[in-house]
Amino acid sequence: MTEAIPTTRPLSRREWLMSDRPQSRMQARLGRAYLVWSRFASNRLAVVGLGIxxxxxxxxxxxxxxxxxxxxxxxxxxxRLLPxxxxxxxxxxxxxxxxxSRLIYGSxxxxxxxxxVAIIAAPLGLLVGTxxxxxxxxVDSVLMRITDIFLAFxxxxxxxxxxxxxxxxxxxAVIAIAITSWPPYARIARAETLTVRNSDYIAAVRLMGASPTRIVLRHIMPLCLSSLIVRVTLDMAGIILTAAGLGFLGLGAQPPLPEWGAMIASGRRFIMDQWWVAAAPGFAILIVSLGFNLLGDGLRDALDPRGSNQ
Structure with missing residues (x-):
């Protein structure tokens, strides 16, 4: 009597992604990305923000x-001033x-x-903080006192x-906003670095002969990216409002460029009778800022390493 040979059922795509024993780095990265997306997609407001x-x-x-x-x-x-x-x-x-048309081009x-601003401020803050x-x-004292000076205003x-x-x-305006936006990122990167610089992982890399520059660039900075991405996304609304404020005061984009803050400034003279001139760009700023805030909240929950697996 022949003994039946057990057959193994092929793994589904989800089982392959969620495997606790990945066979390659690519599988591990894809599994991590799938887990983050699952957490993010479960938050309906975050999906709404992403849609915006x-x-x-x-x-x-x-x-x-x-x-x-x-x-x-x-x-x-x-x-002129048609409703x-x-x-x-x-x-x-x-x-x-x-x-x-001005709102569309103003986007x-x-x-x-x-x-x-994100390209300039985030890497600068990450470098200073790490x-x-x-x-x-x-070094820590000097860099943090400089950071405190910027945060004081x-x-x-x-x-x-x-x-x-x-x-x-x-x-x-972009340069000015970027110069004023990097200190919070430096604070976050410094806090993350302080939690990992004495860990066994970093100690092992140091014993292997890695230089401080390599440790910071290759091993510490990647560990700070999740928190930094969340903070940058949440700060987008503030960046938009700051740019709109500069445009409103005539220091940002200059006429006839269709910048939303400048549009509100030109429409404030007609706010009582022709309200739509200022209300339309104001509503656009509101919706976009709300979208970035919802997206940032969703990313914060999805990238939180203490979140429960789904």
Whole structure:
């Protein structure tokens, strides 16, 4: 009598991703990404926030197709301060320009500011924080006192000072906002570094002969990225509001660029009678800021290593 040979059932895609014994680094990384996405997708508000940001990206990319009119020129004689409806869905401003078209093109400026500030401020804060936390001693004291100086001033006031020194313009506004945005990232990176610099993992790397530079760049910085990504996402709303504030004061993007803060500034004169001129860009800032906040909350829950596995 022949003995039956047991057959192994092939693993499903989810079982392969969630395996507690991955066979390769790629499988481990994909499993980690799947777990993070599962946590994120279970938060409906976070998914709504992600949808808002994706919509903003699509609007910015296809602005030339979506905008029904020119964002910088209008019919001053026949289309000045028209109410929403008809040919102009959101009405027109005091120059006869279509507000909807200006909002659509303004999304490009918003993303331009947000992305550049994140690219400049986040790596700078990460570098300062990890060096400060790993080196300790007088290096830590000097870098943290510089950080405290920046944190002592309100972000908008400090940005106003830098823009006043550099001159008005969208590029100078980006530089000013980036200069004032890095200290919180440095604080977070330093706190994360202090928790891991004396761990067995870092001690083993040090015993293998790795230099301090390699330890900071290759082993400590990657451990700080999760917290940094969450903080950057949550700070996007503040960056947008700061840029809008600079534009409102005439120190950001200059006319006729369709920057949302500058649009509110030009519409405040007509707020009682032609309310839509200022309300439309204000509502756009509200929705985009809400989207970034919801997305940041979802990422914080999904990337939390203490969260329960699903």
């Amino acid at each position: 940001i994706i919509a903003l990206l699509l609007v910015a990319i296809f602005a030339g197709v979506l905008a029904p009119h020119s964002p910088v020129s209008g019919d001053l004689r026949n289309a 929403p409806g008809g040919e102009y869905l959101l009405g027109t401003d005091d120059q006869g320009r279509d507000i909807l 490009r400026l918003t993303l331009y500011v947000v992305i550049l 060096i400060s936390g790993y080196a300790g001693g007088w 309100p972000k908008l006031i400090l940005a106003l000072a830098f823009v006043a020194a550099l001159g008005p313009g969208i590029e100078n």
